[in-house]
Amino acid sequence: MSAPSNPPGVRRGPRPRTGPRAFRVGAAGAEASVLVFARGPSQAKWLGRATEWLQGEDWIDLRATREPAADGFADGPAVLDGADARSQRIMRGLGWFEVDGDGTPCDRCGLYPWQALPESLLVEDGGLLLCAGCRAPGGGRGR
Numbered sequence: 001m002s003a004p005s006n007p008p009g010v011r012r013g014p015r016p017r018t019g020p021r022a023f024r025v026g027a028a029g030a031e032a033s034v035l036v037f038a039r040g041p042s043q044a045k046w047l048g049r050a051t052e053w054l055q056g057e058d059w060i061d062l063r064a065t066r067e068p069a070a071d072g073f074a075d076g077p078a079v080l081d082g083a084d085a086r087s088q089r090i091m092r093g094l095g096w097f098e099v100d101g102d103g104t105p106c107d108r109c110g111l112y113p114w115q116a117l118p119e120s121l122l123v124e125d126g127g128l129l130l131c132a133g134c135r136a137p138g139g140g141r142g143r
Contacts, residue, residue, distance in 0.1 A: 022070035
């Protein structure tokens with residue numbers, strides 16, 4: 001047995017959880033998934049399984065993986081499943097796409113169009129397919 005290497009008064013270990021974190025929840029091998037804000041992967045799976053996309057999936061088949069780029073959008077435990085414009089804008093900004101979309105991203109920013117977001121629809125401009133943000137002067141994320 002060895003003595004702990006921590007100096008007195010210093011606690012090492014996982015950082016304290018201060019709020020919900022973002023998780024991508026989907027079934028193993030499935031193409032549909034939802035973005036969930038939860039305190040941990042078990043809560044994320046529980047919230048994700050209640051959505052129309054994942055309600056028929058077995059608990060054991062669900063996977064909850066971290067999506068740290070979305071942590072800033074969390075305002076409590078919630079599910080973003082693309083059912084409203086706010087969640088669609090957040091998911092599109094993170095690079096997500098609609099399952100039934102055509103799969104062609106904007107040639108400049110790389111984001112995919114969402115049918116319910118008119119500003120995301122692609123239009124040919126000078127031989128490129130561009131969304132409204134990229135067609136505007138100085139637009140695009142510069143990917």
